[in-house]
Each structure stands twice: as structure tokens, then as C-alpha cells.
Amino acid sequence: MTQHPATPAGPGAPLISVRGLGHAYGPRQIFQDLDFSVEKGEFVCIVGPSGVGKTTLLGCLTGLQRPTDGTVHFDGELVKGTPQGLAIVFQDYSRSLMPWLSVRDNVALPLRSAGVGKKERIVRSAEALAEVGLADFLDSYPWQLSGGMQQRVAIARALAFNPKAIVMDEPFASVDAQTRADLEDLVLKVRDELGIAVMLVTHDIDEAVYLADTVLVLSGKPATVKALIPVDLPTPRDQLGTKAEPRFAELRSEIYTYIKKPAVATA
Amino acid sequence: MSSSTISGESRAVTSGRDSRGGRPSNVRARLITVAQRLGALVVVLALWTWFARTKGADANFPTPPQALDKLGELMRTSAYWHAVSETLLTALIGFVIAAAIGIPLGMLIGMSRRAQLSTQFLVDFGRTIPVIALLPLAILVLHIGRTMAVFLIVFGAVWPLLVQATYAVAQITPQSRQVVRAFRISTIERIRFVYAPSMLPFLMTGLRIAASISLLIAVTAEYLGRVPGLGVEMRDSGETDPRATFVYMLTTGALGLMLNVGLVVLQKRVLWWHPSQRGKVD
Numbered sequence: 213m214t215q216h217p218a219t220p221a222g223p224g225a226p227l228i229s230v231r232g233l234g235h236a237y238g239p240r241q242i243f244q245d246l247d248f249s250v251e252k253g254e255f256v257c258i259v260g261p262s263g264v265g266k267t268t269l270l271g272c273l274t275g276l277q278r279p280t281d282g283t284v285h286f287d288g289e290l291v292k293g294t295p296q297g298l299a300i301v302f303q304d305y306s307r308s309l310m311p312w313l314s315v316r317d318n319v320a321l322p323l324r325s326a327g328v329g330k331k332e333r334i335v336r337s338a339e340a341l342a343e344v345g346l347a348d349f350l351d352s353y354p355w356q357l358s359g360g361m362q363q364r365v366a367i368a369r370a371l372a373f374n375p376k377a378i379v380m381d382e383p384f385a386s387v388d389a390q391t392r393a394d395l396e397d398l399v400l401k402v403r404d405e406l407g408i409a410v411m412l413v414t415h416d417i418d419e420a421v422y423l424a425d426t427v428l429v430l431s432g433k434p435a436t437v438k439a440l441i442p443v444d445l446p447t448p449r450d451q452l453g454t455k456a457e458p459r460f461a462e463l464r465s466e467i468y469t470y471i472k473k474p475a476v477a478t479a
Numbered sequence: 480m481s482s483s484t485i486s487g488e489s490r491a492v493t494s495g496r497d498s499r500g501g502r503p504s505n506v507r508a509r510l511i512t513v514a515q516r517l518g519a520l521v522v523v524l525a526l527w528t529w530f531a532r533t534k535g536a537d538a539n540f541p542t543p544p545q546a547l548d549k550l551g552e553l554m555r556t557s558a559y560w561h562a563v564s565e566t567l568l569t570a571l572i573g574f575v576i577a578a579a580i581g582i583p584l585g586m587l588i589g590m591s592r593r594a595q596l597s598t599q600f601l602v603d604f605g606r607t608i609p610v611i612a613l614l615p616l617a618i619l620v621l622h623i624g625r626t627m628a629v630f631l632i633v634f635g636a637v638w639p640l641l642v643q644a645t646y647a648v649a650q651i652t653p654q655s656r657q658v659v660r661a662f663r664i665s666t667i668e669r670i671r672f673v674y675a676p677s678m679l680p681f682l683m684t685g686l687r688i689a690a691s692i693s694l695l696i697a698v699t700a701e702y703l704g705r706v707p708g709l710g711v712e713m714r715d716s717g718e719t720d721p722r723a724t725f726v727y728m729l730t731t732g733a734l735g736l737m738l739n740v741g742l743v744v745l746q747k748r749v750l751w752w753h754p755s756q757r758g759k760v761d
Contacts, residue, residue, distance in 0.1 A: 276657060293660070300661040307654045312676040312752040321672055322662035353752060369662070 227252045227287060227377055227409050228273065234281030234434075235268050241434035242268050244281065248428060248437055252376065253407045255400075257420035260430035260438075261471055266413045269430065270381050273411065274300055287376060299370035301380040305362040309354040309369075315341065316350040319369045326373070340372035341365070343405075344398060360391035364398065371402065377409040384419070393451050396423060400449055417471075421463045422449055429470040438470045541722040546729065549722040558712075563730065566708035569625055570697035573632025577689055581637040582682065585644025595645060606638035610696055614703055625707075628700035635696045636689040643685030647678035680753050687742045694738060698731050709734075 226249035234244035242265035250256050258266055271277030273284055275294045284291040286298060294300070302308040309318050319337040328336065341347055344364040354362050363383060370378050380399075384392040400423060403410050414420050420427045421443055429438040443463060445454055454460060524543055531542040541549060553559040588594045610631050621627040651674055659669045701710025709727050716723035750756045 274661060276660060294663060296663075302654070302658065302661075304654060307652060308658050310673060310676065313672065317672075321668065322664060325663060325665040325668050355752070355754075355757070 225288060226250060227254075228411070229285045230273070230282070231285075232282035233269075233272060233279050233284060235265065235272060235277070236280045236434075243430065243435035246282070246437055248440060250377070250409050250411060253403070253409055255403055255410045255423055255425045256412070256428055257424035257426075258411065258413045258428045258430060259415065259417055259420045259467060259471070260435065262415060264430050264432075264435045266415075266430060267381055270379055270411070270413055274298060274379050276300075297373075297376035299373045299375040299378050301363070301366050301370050301378060301383045303382045303385055305359065305366045305386075306354075308366055309362060311353060311355050313353075314350065315346065315352050315354065315357070315365050318354065318365055319372050322369065323372055336372050336374075337368075340368040343371055343402060344368045358391070360387045360395060363387060363395060367395075367399070367402070371406070371408075375408060377411065380410065380412040382413055382415065384414075392419075397449075397451065399423065404448065417464055417467050418455070421445070421460060421467065422451075422454060427463075427467060429467055431471050439467075441467060441470075539721045541725055545722060546725055550726045550729070553723060553726055559730075562707070562709045562712045562727070563734070566694070566697050566701065566710070566731075567734070569628045569701070569706070569708060570632065570693040572625070573629045573697065574636055574690055574693040576629065577633045577636035577693070578640055578686065580633065581640030581685070581689070582644045585641040585685075586648045588641070589645040589648025592649075595649065602638065602641060606642070608634075610635040611699065611703070614700070618704055623704055623706060627704055628697060628706045628708075631700045632693050632696045636692045639688040639692070640682075640685040643681045643688075644678075647681035647685075650681065651677060676752075680750055680755070683742075683746045683750060687739070687746070690738055690742060691735060694731075694735050 228250040230246055230248050233246040235242045246269070258269065260266055268277060272279040273291070275284075275291045275298075286295040289295060310321070313321065316334075316337050319340055320333045323333045323336060338347070338350060341350060344367050346361065346364055346368065349357065349361070354365060357365070366383075367378075383399075384395050387395065396419065399410065399412075402408065410423075412420075412423060424443050427439075427441045427443060429441065430436075431438045441463065445457060445459055445463070528542050531540045531545070534540075588598050613631060613634060617627045617630050621630055655673060655677065658664075659673055664673065697708065698710040698713075700706055701708040702714050703710075705711050705714070709731050713724050713727040713731075716727065747756055
């Protein structure tokens with residue numbers, strides 16, 4: 213991740229490159245002058261106080277929202293709608309999965325629209341579900357599963373695409389602590405095995421430090437990139453070991469000081 | 480939903496339903512319900528008999544066995560079945576037209592917040608007009624006959640369909656719109672696999688209410704407007720054969736009951752995934 217990306221095309225170019233990005237709702241400027249890029253396979257966590265515009269930023273990155281200033285390039289192409297190689301995991305799994313479709317069909321639905329043939333849909337949805345540990349629940353329905361398992365289904369739906377990047381908007385905000393730790397490790401495992409870039413928004417600084425290669429701190433009114441902090445913790449990460457490292461505590465407090473107000477770390 | 484699987488794999492659709500039914504505690508609960516219903520029926524039959532033997536005797540009001548006799552007698556006549564089929568046909572035509580108008584119109588209104596606000600008053604006004612108040616006008620303009628009855632049914636049954644269709648569209652959350660956009664789900668598949676199923680619970684409610692209303696207004700229009708069917712039989716037999724009147728009444732009630740049971744069964748079949756049908760709140 214670099215603050216000033218080179219030209220967005222060509223070999224060795226970043227996967228996502230954001231230049232001069234700004235968004236305003238009417239006269240209210242949410243963020244401005246954002247410049248950063250995400251490399252292939254990089255894990256970037258976006259942190260910042262609530263209301264800073266993290267979700268709006270994700271909207272612009274994924275093409276669900278049109279920015280009022282600047283550009284986002286994905287894999288060399290200007291982002292207008294959601295790009296082919298980008299998949300999204302939403303925060304609210306209960307509303308992002310369809311209760312009338314089986315787990316397998318929830319995963320297969322986007323593939324069907326993408327023109328993937330019948331046989332390959334079966335294979336790819338099963339593979340994606342196996343990847344998230346749900347190989348035994350293909351024919352279950354989302355409402356028969358726990359919250360954590362439902363979010364796994366949402367992750368599998370994103371993976372079935374063979375995306376180059378996954379964008380996650382506070383994906384673990386509504387599950388309990390143990391499930392959250394499991395899902396964090398699952399996402400790290402998936403990233404390592406499939407080499408996908410991940411952009412994850414969170415309000416939890418510990419989570420950001422634990423997961424990320426780079427933490428992007430968004431703060432201010434209007435918000436700007438306050439810092440890009442490379443996380444130099446050893447990999448693979450480990451829930452007990454990594455969080456016990458002195459460096460973990462240093463990084464965490466460094467990020468806190470960038471966000472300034474300590475009371476902001478709530479949703 | 481049928482076995483139209485998206486993954487392409489054919490599978491039994493029953494897997495989603497096995498959390499319901501079949502357990503001993505359910506059987507026990509069901510037995511208790513049946514017993515309670517039988518109890519209520521016995522009480523009603525006792526009261527009915529008592530009334531027929533005392534106060535109702537002067538008006539030739541039948542006791543339950545007498546009513547059954549009369550029913551058996553009428554059921555052997557073609558006039559009875561003709562009346563039943565006339566009523567059902569009138570109700571059905573009105574119901575179908577009401578659905579054909581109410582559902583598309585409601586969906587259109589539901590697509591825009593502004594349309595909802597600006598039509599709210601008209602809809603509220605229309606649905607509170609008692610259909611019977613329109614009867615003189617309907618007779619004057621459309622004359623006696625099925626057309627008049629159908630008009631009244633459409634006027635009465637269109638409202639619940641319109642209102643439910645409006646809700647059905649308006650409840651589609653920005654979230655699910657985002658999901659279909661984010662995953663580039665094609666328009667046809669959006670409608671088939673995302674929007675239509677999510678609208679179905681609302682539409683089913685509208686259809687159930689409208690079906691009951693259709694039957695009710697069909698019989699009322701027949702009775703008051705002398706349109707062929709159960710209503711007019713009820714009226715014509717009133718002075719000559721009160722027992723027949725009562726049997727026609729029972730028939731109307733039975734039709735309504737069967738209609739409702741049929742629609743509840745249909746609802747269970749198409750909405751098995753819905754919290755209301757799985758008997759659990761999530």
C-alpha cells in the first residue's frame with residue numbers, strides 16, 4: 213500500500229487504486245482527497261470513528277455509490293458498477309441471504325447470473341462452502357444456521373466468484389466474541405490459501421491490527437487518510453500469540469492516537 | 480418454491496421443513512386442539528337444538544338432524560348445485576379481476592414513496608365505502624345480473640390486494656437491492672429469486688382476505704340484487720321453506736371455510752421458509 217500510486221495499469225500495478233477520492237452529501241463533505249492503493253493479496257483494514265464515512269468509502273470502492281470527486285480503479289479499470297473481480301460481504305447477514313434459498317443456492321445465485329454453467333455452479337458452490345467449513349450444510353436453509361454460520365455462507369458466496377478482492381463492511385459486528393475470533397481466522401486462512409486482497413471496515417482497532425497487513429486510519433471532518441500503518445507482526449497470526457506481542461500493543465496505541473478521541477471506538 | 484434450484488442440482492425440497500412436525504409433543508398438542516374444537520362443536524350443536532326446540536319452533540327453524548335431512552334432500556337436486564356453482568363462478572370472476580387490477584396497481588404505487596403518500600387518502604376513502612352503499616347505483620347502471628355482482632365484488636376485494644401489493648413492493652429493503660447490485664444478479668433472476676419470493680407473504684395475505692370478501696359480496700349481491708346463486712335461493716326459500724334457507728346459509732359458511740382452509744394450505748406450501756410458517760421467530 214502506498215500513499216501515491218503510480219499509473220493504475222500495467223504489470224505490477226496495484227489492484228485497487230484510489231485517487232483524489234471525495235464524497236459529499238449535498239453541502240456536507242464526508243471525506244476528501246483520499247489517495248491510496250491496495251496490492252494484490254493485501255489485507256487492508258479501514259478504521260475510524262463512527263460516522264466518519266467508512267461505509268460510504270466502501271460504497272465508492274465497490275461501485276455501489278458514485279463518488280462526487282476523484283476516481284477508483286480496480287485492476288486497471290475505472291470503477292462504475294461493481295467490478296467483476298470484486299465481491300462484497302455485508303454486515304447484516306440475516307438480510308443479505310435469502311431465506312427461501314438453500315445455503316447452496318444462495319451461493320450459486322450470483323454464479324447463475326454470471327453465466328456459469330449448471331455443473332460448474334454445483335462444483336464451485338460446494339468448493340466455496342467447503343472452504344468456509346460448511347461442506348455438510350449445503351441443503352440447509354440460512355435460518356437453520358447460527359449467525360456465525362450464516363456469515364460464513366455470505367463469505368462463501370463472495371468466494372464462489374473467484375474474486376481478486378473481497379470487501380467486507382463490519383462483517384463480524386453482530387456475532388459473539390468466540391465466533392468473531394473464529395471468523396477472523398477463517399478470513400485470514402482464506403486470504404492465505406486463495407491470495408485474495410481483502411478490504412475490511414471495522415470499528416475495532418484490535419481486530420484491525422490482528423488482521424491487516426496495512427491499517428488505514430480515516431479521521432477528521434471531512435475525513436482524510438490520517439495514516440497508513442504497516443502491520444509488521446509475524447504471520448500466520450494467532451489469537452493468543454499475536455495479541456500478546458508487545459508490538460501489537462504499540463500498534464494499537466499508535467492507531468488510537470491517530471483517531472484521537474478515545475471514546476470513538478464504539479459502533 | 481418448487482425444485483427450481485439455482486445451483487442446478489436436483490434435490491428434495493423437503494429438507495427445509497423437517498424442523499417442523501412429527502415430534503411427540505406436537506402430536507399431543509394437536510390432539511388437545513382437536514379435542515377443544517370438538518368440544519366447541521358439541522356446545523354449538525346443543526345450543527342450536529335447544530333454540531330450534533323452543534323459540535325457533537314457531538319459525539320452523541330446523542334442529543341439526545332436520546337440517547341434515549334437508550341438506551341431503553337438496554343435494555340430490557340440480558338446483559342446489561346450480562346455485563353453488565353460480566355463486567362460485569361469480570365470486571371467482573370478481574376475485575380474478577380484482578387481483579388483475581389491485582396487484583399491478585399496488586405494485587406501481589409501492590415503487591414510489593410519493594405515489595404512496597398521494598394515493599393514501601384515495602385508498603383509505605375507497606376501502607371504507609361499504610359495498611352495499613353502491614348497490615342501488617350498480618343496479619341502475621349495470622342492471623340485475625352477474626355483471627353487477629362482479630362489479631361489486633371487484634370494488635370490495637380490490638382494496639386488500641392493492642394495499643398488500645403496495646406493502647410488498649415497499650418492504651423490499653435497500654439492503655437486498657444492494658445485494659443484487661453487488662453480485663450483478665440479472666433482472667430476471669432478481670425478480671424470480673429475490674423480489675418475488677420476498678413479496679409473496681404480503682400478496683398471500685391480500686389474496687386470502689380478497690377471496691373471503693369475494694364470496695361474501697357474491698352472496699350479498701345475489702340476495703339483495705336477485706342475481707342467480709345461493710343468495711337468491713336463500714331469499715326465495717325464506718317464506719316457503721325456512722329449512723332450505725338455513726341449509727343455504729350453512730352451505731355458504733361451508734364454502735367460506737373450505738376456501739380459507741385451501742388458501743392456508745397453499746400458503747404453507749409456498750411460504751414454508753417464512754418465520755410465520757416455521758413457527759419460530761428469528
